[in-house]
Amino acid sequence: MTLVLHELCGSDPARVFSPFCWRIHMALLHKGLPFESRPWRFGDRAEIADAGADKVPVLRDGDRSLRESWDILLYLEDHYPGRPTLFGGEGGRALSRFVLDWCDTVLHPAVGGLIISDIPPLLRPADRDYFESSRTARFGRPLHEVTAGREERLPAFRKLLEPLRATLRRQFWLHGATPGAADYIVFGAFQWARCVSPLPLLEAEDPVHGWRGRLLDAFGGAARAVPAVDPG
Amino acid sequence: MTLVLHELCGSDPARVFSPFCWRIHMALLHKGLPFESRPWRFGDRAEIADAGADKVPVLRDGDRSLRESWDILLYLEDHYPGRPTLFGGEGGRALSRFVLDWCDTVLHPAVGGLIISDIPPLLRPADRDYFESSRTARFGRPLHEVTAGREERLPAFRKLLEPLRATLRRQFWLHGATPGAADYIVFGAFQWARCVSPLPLLEAEDPVHGWRGRLLDAFGGAARAVPAVDPG
Known part of the structure; x- marks a missing residue:
């Protein structure tokens, strides 16, 4: 099924x-x-x-x-243990959780602070009110204020990616020689931004940009095929 | 041998x-x-x-x-493959590198900014000049200025630990059910602070404090036996 x-x-x-x-x-x-x-x-x-x-x-x-x-x-x-592994063993499973926690507590709030105001226009009118009010409550201020001056905040955002960048300078994927759950967890944040916002989060020469591109190309370009505002 | x-x-x-x-x-x-x-x-x-x-x-x-x-x-x-594993497989090996990069680019600079001025008095007089001048160059200012107002910066420091804290709320060790290289990599930063500084980096109710305590107790309390300024 x-x-x-x-x-x-x-x-x-x-x-x-x-x-x-x-x-x-x-x-x-x-x-x-x-x-x-x-x-x-x-x-x-x-x-x-x-x-x-x-x-x-x-x-x-x-x-x-x-x-x-x-x-x-x-x-x-x-x-589905007979299929390609997402974790690569018990250590990978445990540490993928740390990657997820880094993503949820550091990366997502930072990305959200740069792109959240781009989302309401993409929603059905019926969903916009819910989104605006729930996210305004979460951020504590109107969404256009959350993202105000975002271009000036890009250098600080890119500095937050330093652990990711350092690892990707040494290895092709977070997961090692092949991609795994950790890559997909972090990729989600960048795909989110790419699909809703024109703001280019990553510079072309950034190893994180190269890694994102490899994930956009993976599986026949499945992620790249989704309509994007930033086609990067 | x-x-x-x-x-x-x-x-x-x-x-x-x-x-x-x-x-x-x-x-x-x-x-x-x-x-x-x-x-x-x-x-x-x-x-x-x-x-x-x-x-x-x-x-x-x-x-x-x-x-x-x-x-x-x-x-x-x-x-030494016949001995207890440090990585728990290929995924754990790759992701331990991400933990190390998080440690080196986020945790160590933050800990250093809170404790670095406590180190020179612990050194042999002959080593103090080297340490003061090399670290002053690294931080770009005198070490007593680097750590000035550090008590007020503790909340921001503790917020940096949020990914670690979130993971340790769910699992006993970063590495999962047993400790591994990822735990020791991060522990090093806290043991460094503990051995040289009276500043209590962690609050007693913090899951990170509990985890640090378990590592201090591990292997017969080997890490706890080292002379510490903050015995926490």
């Missing part, structure tokens, strides 16, 4: 842009598991309520419904 | 305090390899020149001399 991934999109169902969903989208491609990407919008709560979820990603695998990107990654690794 | 680890100390040979040396010290204990810790001071360049090194750690294993903490970790894992 084909797996189903509920993925966040805006008005355009092809523009799936959630960083959390991209983790799973790429992991499914990595595992070589055929899946149907089912566009989901903020108003579609009823579609995933049976999974105990109020946000995506939600993965359906036969009778099973899974939520939370980390738990879905663990599920895919453990239930 | 017993391995020899050249480790940085100050006037007191028992106070080995280099964060880079502690990575290897703990890794050797983890591997269960007997070793002689040989105190090394900044002026002792001649002792390690034959290893092509001008700083420590330097590890001697029979005829082999190794330098650079990352390369020594790889060596220990690959040359």
Whole structure:
């Protein structure tokens, strides 16, 4: 039975842009598991309520419904062990969690602070109010204020990427010689930005830019095929 | 033949305090390899020149001399495969490098900015000038200025630890169910601070404090036995 991934999109169902969903989208491609990407919008709560979820990603695998990107990654690794590994062993599994925590506590807030105001125009009018009010509450101020002066903040943002950059100067992928869950976790943040914002987060000569390009090209260019504002 | 680890100390040979040396010290204990810790001071360049090194750690294993903490970790894992693993597989090896890069580019500069001025009084008078001038050049200002107002900067420092804290809320060690190289790499920074500075970097209720305590207690309390300014 084909797996189903509920993925966040805006008005355009092809523009799936959630960083959390991209983790799973790429992991499914990595595992070589055929899946149907089912566009989901903020108003579609009823579609995933049976999974105990109020946000995506939600993965359906036969009778099973899974939520939370980390738990879905663990599920895919453990239930499809004959397929290419996402973690590369127990150490990789544990440290992929550190990468995810770095992503969620450092990278996502920083990316959000640069691009969040670009998102409402891409949403269905019915979803805009929810998004504006929930994100304004999260950031504590109007979204246009959150991203004000963002060009001037790019150098500080790029400095935050230094650990990533240092590792990618030494090895082709975070995961080592081949990509793995850690790469997809971090990639989600950049794909999020690319799909919703014209702001070029990365300079062309940055090793992080090269790595992002390799992930955009992976799996037949699946991630590159999604409509992007910054085609970088 | 017993391995020899050249480790940085100050006037007191028992106070080995280099964060880079502690990575290897703990890794050797983890591997269960007997070793002689040989105190090394900044002026002792001649002792390690034959290893092509001008700083420590330097590890001697029979005829082999190794330098650079990352390369020594790889060596220990690959040359002593029958002993407990430091990486837990290929994924863990690759991602331990990301942890090291996070440590070197984020954690060490932050810890240094809080404690660096505590180090000169612990050194032999002959080493103080070298340390003061080289570190003043690195930070771009006198060391007492670098650490000025440090108590007020502790909240910002503790916020930097959020990725670490988030992971340690979920799992006992960075490496997972048992400690590994990633734990020792990060621990080095806290042991460095503990051995040279009275500044309490961590609050008692912080999961990072609990994790540090478990590493201080590991291997019969080897790290706790070193003279410390902050006994935390």
